[in-house]
Amino acid sequence: MAIEIRAVTVLGTGVLGSQIAFQTAYHGYRVQAYDIDDKALEAARGRFTTLAATYRAEVMGATDELTERTRAGIGLTTDLAAAVENADLVIEAVPEVLEIKRQTYETLGELAPERTIFATNSSTLLPSDIKDFTGRPDRFLALHFANQVWKFNTAEVMGTAQTDPQVFRAVVDFADSIGMVPIEVRKEKSGYVLNSLLVPFLNAGIELAAGDYADPEAVDTTWRIATGAPMGPFQILDVVGLTTPYNILMSDEQTRGLAAWLKENYIDKGKLGVATGEGFYKYS
Known part of the structure; x- marks a missing residue:
């Protein structure tokens, strides 16, 4: 039935x-x-x-x-x-x-x-x-x-x-x-298809900003111009909201330093993304 x-x-x-x-x-x-x-x-x-x-x-x-x-x-x-x-x-x-x-x-x-x-x-x-x-x-x-x-x-x-x-x-x-x-998805895979591709990309963007190699806007601009993509990693993070990426970063000991940077500079200041009007960018 x-x-x-x-x-x-x-x-x-x-x-x-x-x-x-x-x-x-x-x-x-x-x-x-x-x-x-x-x-x-x-x-x-x-x-x-x-x-x-x-x-x-x-x-x-x-x-x-x-x-x-x-x-x-x-x-x-x-x-x-x-x-x-x-x-x-x-x-x-x-x-x-x-x-x-x-x-x-x-x-x-x-x-x-x-x-x-x-x-x-x-x-x-x-x-x-x-x-x-x-x-x-x-x-x-x-x-x-x-x-x-x-x-x-x-x-x-x-x-x-x-x-x-x-x-x-x-x-x-x-x-x-x-x-x-x-x-x-034929068998279990952490991150499934989408996040197996997306999470390492977003983490790479965070690592560039947290390490003071480039600011978020420069990272996004580079990605958009060089690939033709409509959004860079920090624009995507703002749409997703910063809480879920923070929880994902905290779940892996190797990325907890990035989680701490995200929390100190954005989450603790109420900058959670589009939903709160500000994240890496400001929104009306």
């Missing part, structure tokens, strides 16, 4: 979590979005309003009526049990810290129906590092989105040796149904 996905819950309403929720609702799914407190949900409401305007400006066919219906239709809650009680699929987009993700799944596994599929949007962590905390390793896998999902619309699907092939196929089909291009 085919696995049907109609109701989707997104855990975490940060930059990427809110995009995943909006894109999924935009394509007709029932969506619940969960976060830890009312302050986070208030920020999510602002993100959904901004996304509605962005879709109208950038997505063909995104009318006022459709984007407003999408925005208004996303349920918001701080009650995890209520968020997942009817979910066919839960997409987890909590901070990129292994212990937080494991604790989240331990709780989630007790609350969600047995049929519910769990998918982590982790950028670099392996599903096999989390699967034993889910209570359902056969219904667990990674589903990784790129930032600005309506435009950079890849969705990497990566299971473990225990992931049910039918579950894997259902998630691939789901990704396709919400306008993504599914990228099937």
